[in-house]
Structure formats: C-alpha cells, structure tokens
Amino acid sequence: MTEIKRPWWKNAVVYQIYPKSFQDSNGDGIGDIRGIISRLDYLEELGIDAVWISPMYCSPQDDNGYDISDYQDIDPMFGSLDDMEELIAKAKEKNIRIIMDLVLNHTSDEHRWFLEAKKGKDNPYHDYYVWKDGVEGTYPNDMKAAFGGPAWEWVPELNQYYFHQFSVKQPDLNWENPKVRREIYDMILWWMEKGVGGFRLDVIDQIAKEPDNGITNNGPRLHEFLQEMSRETFQKGDLITVGEAWGATPEIAKLYSNPDGTEFSMVFQFEHMVMDQQEGKEKWDLAPLPFVKLKKCLAKWQEELYGRGWNSLFWDNHDLPRIVSRWGDDGKYRKESAKMLALVLHGMQGTPYVYQGEELGMTNVRFPDISSYEDIETLNMYRERLDAGYKEDEIMKSIYAKSRDNARTPMQWSGEKNAGFTTGKPWIRVNPNYTDINAESEKKDPDSVYHFYRKLIRMRKEYPVFVDGKFELLLPEDEQVFAYLRTDSDTQMLVCANFTGEPAECQISGEWKEAQILLHNYADDVPECGESLQLKPYEAFILLKQ
Structure with missing residues (x-):
C-alpha cells in the first residue's frame, strides 16, 4: 500500500459539542466543561480525533454564546479557565484535540470594546465597530439583519447607527481597522499557547463587509484579511482551521482551503444544505429535497476541490435540524436511514464532522407549542410570520422541520430521568424519545447506529482511499x-x-x-x-x- 504523507486533519474525524446541551456536571440544567471532561472516555471509544466546541466564552447568551463579551475568559455557566485548561490537557492524553469556536465578525454589545465605543466618537475603541451618522428613524439603508429587522441600531447619545448582521446585541467589528485585527490575532495566539488544536471560524466570510455598498459576505478585502490572520497566527502551529462560509462557491473554497496553507485547512460550505427550501426564499419555506440535484451538488464539490482544496463533510450541526428526520426516516427506518446517511457522507473526500447525538441517530423534536422553544431565530420568525398573517400550524410545521432547537435538545445518554444529561431541570426540554434512543442502550447493541459510526471512523484510518x-x-x-x-x-x-x-x-x-x-x-x-x-x-x- 502506498504510504502518503498528509496533514493529520485529512485522516481525522471531528466531533462537535454544543456545550450547553452535552453533559451537566453540577445539576444546574446547563452542560459544562466538567461534563465534557467526564465524557472523554466515550469520545475516545467512538474513535474521533478532535472535538469542536461551540463558544464557551463569557457571553450574555443572547445568541447562545455567539455574542461574546470576553474572548479570553470562560462563562461561569460553563466553568472556569482552569477547567478549560484541564479539558485541553486531559483530551490531549487521549489524542483528542480541542477546537475552539471563534466569532470574529461581531462581539456582544456588552464587550468592553463596545461599551467604550459608545462613550464618544473620539474614543479609541469607537472605530472598532461600524457606524453611520444619521437621523433617528431614517436608516442608512434598507439592509436587514439575519435574525429579523433592520441591520442598523440607533444610539441616541452619539446620533449614530451601528451595523449588526445578526442580533441587535451583536454589533459588527470593523476589520478595516488594523487595531481590531491586531487585538484578534493576539487573542488567537493566547489560545494557541494554551494548547488548543484548532479553530472553527463562525461566519468568517462576513468580516470584510461593506454596508455602504450592500455587501455582507465575500467582500473585496476578505482573502487579504484571512491570509494576514493565517500568517500572524495559524501558521505558527499545527492546527486544524475551518472557515464557515455560507456564500462559498468551489472557486472561493479553493482560496479558503488552498493546500499551501495560506488561509484555512478546510471550509464549511452549505450549498447542499439549502436545497429543501423554496428557491429565493428563507429556510422556513419548505420544499421537497431535489435528490438528483443534491447528488450533482455534492459531486461538484468533490470533483472541483480534488487536489486543489479540502472540504468539510457534514449533515448536522448546532444550526441545522437532525439529518435522520430531515432526509431519512426517523420512524420505521430510523436505524437504517441514519446509517445510510452516515455511510454516504463518510465515503466522500473531506474531513467528516459528527454532531453530538448524530452517532445515536437522535431525531428532531416536536414541542407542543412555541413556549418550549428557546432559539432567538425561531422565536423571531414565529412573531414575524404571525404578524404577517401566516397560520400558526403552518409556522409550527416549519419550526418542527428547521428550528435550530432540533439540534440543541440535551444529549441522550441513558433512559434515566432527563436522559442522564442533568440531575436538575434542563435549560431546554429533553426529546421524549430518549427512553428509546440513548448512548447506554446503543453501546450494548452491536447493530446500533453508534457502532456503525465507530466502524466508519475506524475505516477512514485503515483505508487511504477514503482520504485520497x-x-x-x-x-x-x-x-x-x-x-x-x-x-x-x-x-x-x-x-x-x-x-x-x-x-x-x-x-x-x-x-x-x-x-x-x-x-x-x-x-x-x-x-x-x-x-x-x-x-x-x-x-x-x-x-x-x-
């Protein structure tokens, strides 16, 4: 068999943890770092090489941690910086690398930079964000935020609007300012010194936005910024780096994941994940999956990146519904369809990502009404569509299919109360099917979805054809x-x-x-x-x- 020298992450399989819902160690109903530490044996047995953890930095939790108020500290709800350092060290003992989730497009409005920025136009931090002079009630332009409403928020004491592509509590950083970039690079180097194995970069294709020109993603200076960041940080270590880029094409992805290492190891692109919605509309506007089109889309990415870039392989993550409910059959053929979807995905070229519970065939959830949902995007859509005259049952049908809370219900560890996730009251309700679908029972069943994933992960290391x-x-x-x-x-x-x-x-x-x-x-x-x-x-x- 021909021996090929390749970067470690090409052979790797990555496991994603949404920490709030993975394992609670102290009974407060919220998953935490000590909970993750307690499950490292499970992750080692599964066979994965790295764990990407959604943000655990200090945050007001307006967008479940993607609104960061301090990049260099851990939110007390998850534990402490000491806990984080212990997790990195103990995972390393099991040959598991920890991948941090970096949100560099925006901060929380409670970040000290933004608190300073609001103090005056002459404040040294004011230009860390994107501002426009204006008149209250007359927006600089008609750009909309991804979570609903205008993308501009009025600050009366400054007679200015600030720009936010997501929640009003997530002001966009101004990457045109070299001081902002330097602060970010120093922070990344600080985490690298602590031993993290890589970074997943949230909505990174949005950092070079030009609101005056209506540009949010793929701005003119994007790759200049990314290459500078890579030179200043990533290239100084043996890291796995993955850029989330909803607007990527294969041509752009070749820049992100150029084998010369000038930007990232690989790219998260989503062309295949937006096919079951009506063209030109939102994800909530459901449409049947065009299967032939899906195959050709996946084939296109496989063929065009071959030898010229590297893809991430995924069906699920913290923002997407459970794949077995989405494109499989979460009833009669749950086991068979969950395995089929895994086999198709892991057989392709790229680095596979397994989202927590995917290896068990966890399913979407149908809470009885909107009061049980927690996701800001879901709640905003519900209100907006009710106001627009949509019928409630139609709105709930979209939520059952596409809400991000489908992926955020607690990890199903056992058939015990609260699925073994917590001894307290979980922050979000557990999927009622945890008594049938859980890790404890699947580990005992040699024909389970769990054991099928273990085989797939092992095969990737045994047969180079999976990688090359x-x-x-x-x-x-x-x-x-x-x-x-x-x-x-x-x-x-x-x-x-x-x-x-x-x-x-x-x-x-x-x-x-x-x-x-x-x-x-x-x-x-x-x-x-x-x-x-x-x-x-x-x-x-x-x-x-x-």
Whole structure:
C-alpha cells in the first residue's frame, strides 16, 4: 500500500459539542466543561480525533454564546479557565484535540470594546465597530439583519447607527481597522499557547463587509484579511482551521482551503444544505429535497476541490435540524436511514464532522407549542410570520422541520430521568424519545447506529482511499440511488445507497461481483453482487477491490 504523507486533519474525524446541551456536571440544567471532561472516555471509544466546541466564552447568551463579551475568559455557566485548561490537557492524553469556536465578525454589545465605543466618537475603541451618522428613524439603508429587522441600531447619545448582521446585541467589528485585527490575532495566539488544536471560524466570510455598498459576505478585502490572520497566527502551529462560509462557491473554497496553507485547512460550505427550501426564499419555506440535484451538488464539490482544496463533510450541526428526520426516516427506518446517511457522507473526500447525538441517530423534536422553544431565530420568525398573517400550524410545521432547537435538545445518554444529561431541570426540554434512543442502550447493541459510526471512523484510518481517492458519481439521474466510486492507485471503492423508503435497483458492473463487502447497514443479510443489486429501503453498502 502506498504510504502518503498528509496533514493529520485529512485522516481525522471531528466531533462537535454544543456545550450547553452535552453533559451537566453540577445539576444546574446547563452542560459544562466538567461534563465534557467526564465524557472523554466515550469520545475516545467512538474513535474521533478532535472535538469542536461551540463558544464557551463569557457571553450574555443572547445568541447562545455567539455574542461574546470576553474572548479570553470562560462563562461561569460553563466553568472556569482552569477547567478549560484541564479539558485541553486531559483530551490531549487521549489524542483528542480541542477546537475552539471563534466569532470574529461581531462581539456582544456588552464587550468592553463596545461599551467604550459608545462613550464618544473620539474614543479609541469607537472605530472598532461600524457606524453611520444619521437621523433617528431614517436608516442608512434598507439592509436587514439575519435574525429579523433592520441591520442598523440607533444610539441616541452619539446620533449614530451601528451595523449588526445578526442580533441587535451583536454589533459588527470593523476589520478595516488594523487595531481590531491586531487585538484578534493576539487573542488567537493566547489560545494557541494554551494548547488548543484548532479553530472553527463562525461566519468568517462576513468580516470584510461593506454596508455602504450592500455587501455582507465575500467582500473585496476578505482573502487579504484571512491570509494576514493565517500568517500572524495559524501558521505558527499545527492546527486544524475551518472557515464557515455560507456564500462559498468551489472557486472561493479553493482560496479558503488552498493546500499551501495560506488561509484555512478546510471550509464549511452549505450549498447542499439549502436545497429543501423554496428557491429565493428563507429556510422556513419548505420544499421537497431535489435528490438528483443534491447528488450533482455534492459531486461538484468533490470533483472541483480534488487536489486543489479540502472540504468539510457534514449533515448536522448546532444550526441545522437532525439529518435522520430531515432526509431519512426517523420512524420505521430510523436505524437504517441514519446509517445510510452516515455511510454516504463518510465515503466522500473531506474531513467528516459528527454532531453530538448524530452517532445515536437522535431525531428532531416536536414541542407542543412555541413556549418550549428557546432559539432567538425561531422565536423571531414565529412573531414575524404571525404578524404577517401566516397560520400558526403552518409556522409550527416549519419550526418542527428547521428550528435550530432540533439540534440543541440535551444529549441522550441513558433512559434515566432527563436522559442522564442533568440531575436538575434542563435549560431546554429533553426529546421524549430518549427512553428509546440513548448512548447506554446503543453501546450494548452491536447493530446500533453508534457502532456503525465507530466502524466508519475506524475505516477512514485503515483505508487511504477514503482520504485520497478520486470521486466519480455514478447513476447521476437515478431518483433513488446515490452511487459513487472512489479510486486511488491501490484501491477501488464503490458506495451504493438507496436514499428512499421504497425498494430500489442499483445497476453496477459485473466486475464488482467478487468484491469485498466492507460495510453494510442491514444486519440480517448481505447483498448479492451481480449485474444489479436489489436494495431494500435505505439500504447502503461499501464494496472494496484491491
């Protein structure tokens, strides 16, 4: 087998933790750092290499920690800086690196920089943010914030508006100011000295915004800023860095993830994750998944980044609904469809990300009414659409499908009270199906979703074709089957999956008849390889030829 020297993160599998919902150690109903430490054995057994943790910095929690008031301290709700240093050290003992979540587009309005900025136009921190002179009630332009309402907020003592792309409590930083950039770089270096293994950069494609010109993402100076940041920080360590870029195209992604290391290790792009919404509308405007289009989209990213960039592979994260409920079947075929989705994703080139509970096949939740929801985006949409005349049942249908709270219900550890997440009252309600879907029962079941993920993660390290193989989409127009080849100098791998709840036929070449069945998501029998394969609902497998 040809030995190839590659960056460690190309072989890695990353696990994402939403700390508020992962494990509570002190009974206050909120997950914390000591809770994460207590579950390091679980993460080690799963086989992952790094853990990306959503923000735990000091924050008023207007947007669940993505509104940071101090980049260099831990919010008391999660613990202390000492706890964080202990987590980094104990994870390192298990060969697990900790990836911090960096929010560099904006701060909280309670950050000391912004408190100073509001004191006067001549304050040295005033230009750390984006301001416009104006008249109250007459906005500088008609730009809207992602969480609803205008993107400008009036500050009467200054007779100015400040710009915010998200919540009104998240003023945008002014990256045009070199002092802002220097402060950020020094902060990143401070965390690197503490031993963190990398950074995930939130909405990083928005930092070079030009509000005067209506530009939010992919501004003219974006890559200049990113390359400067990389030179000043990331390139001084052996890190994994991933930029979240909702507006990325393959061409832009090649800049973000250039193999020369001038920007990031890889990119989070979302083209495949916005396909089940009505074109030109919001994520809440639901539409059936255009399966053929999805396959071609994924294939495009595989082919165009091959040898020229690096992708992140994901279905789930803290902002997205549970994939088994979204594109699988969270009822009759929950296990089979959760495994199928995992197999299709991990078989592609890129670094796979497993979001907490995804490895258990955790599902979306249907709370009885809006009072049980916590997410600011969900609550704002609910109010806006009620005011606009939408029917409540129509709004709730969108929430059940797409609310970020679907991913934020507590991790389901056991069938005990509150799913073993807390001894207190959880900050958000637990999904009632925790008695059936939980880590304790899945670890005992060799046919569980959990053990399937363990096999997939292990295979990535055993077979270089997962990392290095060239991608070729097969049966591009088939409306049920997702099939593709991965090929390197030693190995050919065939991935074949039925994406539907109906039987399907997969036409494959007879040369695969004697191939090794590497992985299969049905426990009871093995597919027979002939000129075609009869696939059961959500059936999927990997064949290997060496």
